[in-house]
Amino acid sequence: MPNLYLSLIHNPVYNKNNKVITTTVTNLDLHDIARASRTYNINKYYIVNHLKSQQELVKKMQEYWGSDFGAKYNPDRQEAFSILDIKSNLDDVIKEIKDETGKTPVLVSTDARKYENTIGYQELRDKIHNEDNPYLMLLGTGWGLTEEMMKSVDYILEPIYGPGKYNHLSVRSAASIILDRLLGETWWE
Template sequence: MALVHHPVLDKTGATVTTAITNLDVHDLARSARTYGLAGYFVVTPISAQRAILDRILAHWGEGGAGRKRVPERGEALSRVRPVDSIEEAIAQIEADTGQRPRIVATAARSKGQAPVSWAAGSAALREGPTLILFGTGRGLVEETLASADLLLAPIRPGGYNHLSVRAAAAITLDRLFGDGDPDGGHGDGV
């Protein structure tokens, strides 16, 4: 999984770099740990943003004050891998596994290529290494979406669909790795 801060869109549709937030780093690391992901990449080419991320990770790393107080959180954050680009994340997965990962993009709305069902996305994860991309800001740029091997269907197919990246990632991981219906069946509950 990768949380992409660049290249992403702003509200005007321009390509920008968004800021790293402590909350996103923590929550996505905890989700990655919960669902057994091998790693969680945070993508930013900005050195000042990397310095913020390095400070967060040092606080929760081996010997850090945070890890001493809440070891489980430190363990989750040990999966975070800072990278400058999506390509660097792909290269790290290739180096670790010997295979190029399948790239799975997410978007709040269908754009460009036809999205696959959640069941198809879940099945694809069993075919080898996979990198799931989550965009910050207003989402991944068109070039990233177009170059992905798969585009997952939006969490909700129409209308209002503006979730935080933390909520979207948690829902996505649950649909792909959870025990329920990957296509969003809600059972008999409300």
């Protein structure tokens, strides 16, 4: 079984003016990416946000969907939220994965541009399915991950292209496409 983790990075990221900021947690990102992550058997879906108010918001949602009422009202949501966790920074995520697996995860980020260490979907899919390493996929919020973070990863996944020139997917749409390409059924064979 593939050993893949997912992390939605809220800090440090850029805003539209190229300033480093912390973005806020959105309800849709939590729910939709957790559901996609659970569907594709991701080990854990991490939210990275150092703001205490944002951490409390995530924990409040986790508690609600894990409670008796939330679980009874929507058991599928409870199951999706069971793999969600929040950490203050990426180093905490990496440490937890290393403690759990005994290996430092291979870091893979996403971007709408190509870089020297860009990797294609088929090549990454093969690595995830055939190697014994844990992989951590980093998804950026706002206007993307900082240059420093992009330089610190092992691979940058090739962009998702549609047939037109417009290329600005929501992070939750991109997450679902990426997970399907890396872990989904091999319908093309």
